[in-house]
Amino acid sequence: MIELSHIAKSIKPSLTRHLFNLAKEYDDVVDFTLGDPDIQPHQAIKDAGCLAIQEGRTRYSQNAGLLELRQTISRYYERKEGFYYQPENEIIATVGAMEGLYLSLLSILNPGDEVVIPAPYYVNYVQMVQMCHATPIIIDNPEGDELSFDPSDVETAITNKTKAIIINTPSNPSGRIIPKHKIMALAELSKRHNLLVISDEVYKCLIYDNAEFKSIVGIEGMRERTILVNSLSKEFCMTGWRIGYVLAPKEIIGAMTKLQENVAACASLPSQYAAIEALSGNNDYSANMVNTFTKRRNILVEGINSIPRLSCKTPDSTFYLMVDISKTGMKSEEFAIMLLKKVHVAVVPGITYGKSCDNYVRIAFTIKEDKIYEGIKRIRLFINQL
Ligand SMILES: Cc1ncc(COP(=O)(O)O)c(C=O)c1O
Numbered sequence: 001m002i003e004l005s006h007i008a009k010s011i012k013p014s015l016t017r018h019l020f021n022l023a024k025e026y027d028d029v030v031d032f033t034l035g036d037p038d039i040q041p042h043q044a045i046k047d048a049g050c051l052a053i054q055e056g057r058t059r060y061s062q063n064a065g066l067l068e069l070r071q072t073i074s075r076y077y078e079r080k081e082g083f084y085y086q087p088e089n090e091i092i093a094t095v096g097a098m099e100g101l102y103l104s105l106l107s108i109l110n111p112g113d114e115v116v117i118p119a120p121y122y123v124n125y126v127q128m129v130q131m132c133h134a135t136p137i138i139i140d141n142p143e144g145d146e147l148s149f150d151p152s153d154v155e156t157a158i159t160n161k162t163k164a165i166i167i168n169t170p171s172n173p174s175g176r177i178i179p180k181h182k183i184m185a186l187a188e189l190s191k192r193h194n195l196l197v198i199s200d201e202v203y204k205c206l207i208y209d210n211a212e213f214k215s216i217v218g219i220e221g222m223r224e225r226t227i228l229v230n231s232l233s234k235e236f237c238m239t240g241w242r243i244g245y246v247l248a249p250k251e252i253i254g255a256m257t258k259l260q261e262n263v264a265a266c267a268s269l270p271s272q273y274a275a276i277e278a279l280s281g282n283n284d285y286s287a288n289m290v291n292t293f294t295k296r297r298n299i300l301v302e303g304i305n306s307i308p309r310l311s312c313k314t315p316d317s318t319f320y321l322m323v324d325i326s327k328t329g330m331k332s333e334e335f336a337i338m339l340l341k342k343v344h345v346a347v348v349p350g351i352t353y354g355k356s357c358d359n360y361v362r363i364a365f366t367i368k369e370d371k372i373y374e375g376i377k378r379i380r381l382f383i384n385q386l
Contacts, residue, residue: 007131014123015352019336023346030375031346032363035172037319039237039292041278042285048277049241049270058269063260064253065093065245069272073245076279083217089250092257093267093275097202097231097244102128103263104198104227104246105164107255109134113163118149119354120174122200125166134163140354147174147322147357151185158189164196164227170203170213173353173362174322175315177207180214187219198227202244203318205235205286208294211316217247224249234319235286236278243271293319296365296372303376304363307383319365322350326359328386336361342385343378 020033040046052058064070070087077083085091094100101124109115111133117125119140129136139153154165167186169178178186190197199216207213217226231244244267246256260266278285297314300321304312309327325335332349339345339361348364350357365372 007133010130011127015333016123016348019340019346019348022337022340023344026340026344029340029344029346030371030378031367032365032375033346033348035234035319035364035366036239037234037237037289037366038368039289041236041238041241041274042283044283045236045238045274045278045285049274052270052273057273061093061266061269061272063266064091064257065267066269066272066276069093069276070245072276072279073247076281077247079281081215081218083215083223083247085247086250090247090253092246092253092260093272094231094244094246094256094260095264095267096233096239096242097200097229098124099242099264099267100229100231100244100246101125101166101198101200102131103256103259104229104248104252105129105132105134106259107252108163108196108227110163112161114159114161116154116157116162116165116195118154118165118167120147120171120350120357121166121353122168122172123352125168135161137162138354140356144356146359147176151182151189154186155189155193158193158195162193162195164198165190166198166200167216168200169215170201170207170317172203172318173320173348173350173357173360175318175320177211177213177316180212183214183216184219187216187222190225191221194225196225196227197222198229200229202229202231202234204230206290206293206319207317208290208297209316213317227252232275232278235289237286237289238271238274238278241268241271241274243267243275293365296369297321299369299372300363300365300376303373304379307376307380309383309386310379321363321365322357322360323347323363324359325361328383332358332361339379339382343382345375345378345382 109132347361350360
């Protein structure tokens with residue numbers, strides 16, 4: 001009899017995956033579940049990856065990734081955000097943002113440490129913290145603004161075991177950007193309580209209508225306590241290439257690099273070369289993407305708001321939309337499962353992102369416009385039949 005570890009036994013597949021898998025049972029499904037855009041990376045990025053394979057540049061790199069890639073990331077951040085990180089010791093290339101998050105947590109957490117996670121949150125944070133034998137403390141306030149959080153609630157949750165706060169801005173699933181005053185308040189309290197901040201900014205490339213975004217790292221005194229996680233998955237539609245990176249103080253990058261040797265050795269080499277091309281600045285390879293997603297977002301917002309008993313706000317960023325289902329009288333999981341069974345439309349139950357989101361389902365507009373129109377038509381039919 002094989003006895004699995006406590007951690008392996010405690011980890012559960014997310015509801016997102018559950019719905020995605022259930023959706024596979026229908027061949028005509030309109031699948032709004034995964035944040036995996038249908039858009040291809042720019043041809044030049046694909047060519048750079050293919051050329052690396054053809055020329056045999058496919059061996060291991062340094063654990064932190066090719067120096068050329070780290071130099072490119074450094075220049076990219078300097079050019080785009082005005083932050084300078086040293087390629088030699090303040091940057092690591094990772095297997096997507098996911099591995100960046102995991103190595104970040106692994107390098108700072110001891111058993112029993114607490115990590116504060118405000119809802120709505122990206123589902124994997126919670127289990128990743130548990131995988132490090134630490135305790136996730138979720139800030140979930142169903143009475144307040146359901147799709148946001150209050151920094152004073154974060155402060156209340158801090159104990160002498162708290163090591164870090166994880167923030168995600170722009171946010172999956174809410175599509176909102178954490179406003180400047182809240183970022184300032186979070187910075188203030190993290191300095192006061194000597195906490196690290198893990199800032200997951202994988203959607204900062206997908207901001208609509210010039211909405212304002214401020215990274216916490218730009219606030220005085222925050223660079224030395226922020227672990228900034230990003231990736232090419234969303235910005236360049238390279239989800240399956242599994243390439244991301246982390247910018248952080250050198251002690252943390254040093255620890256992550258040591259850990260990387262034992263986890264993945266390094267990120268995939270063809271992906272590292274493709275990332276150099278994507279981030280090099282010779283071309284703006286993600287420019288059209290924002291236009292495509294803006295069109296899709298507008299179709300959905302109008303469509304959903306024209307359906308009785310459903311409503312949604314226009315997201316400022318990301319390719320997600322939270323649909324308020326409270327007037328249907330159903331909670332999110334029941335709604336999502338019925339919607340799938342009755343009209344073959346797959347969405348993610350809001351409860352996945354925290355208790356406060358149980359009146360919502362998440363729609364990812366990572367599919368083509370004709371599918372989006374078809375999805376809206378079926379959702380309307382479903383609601384009309386209730
Ligand atoms: C908030 C957030 N962080 C991280 C990730 C993972 O990104 P990657 O593909 O770079 O691992 C996702 C993917 O959906 C996400 O939504």
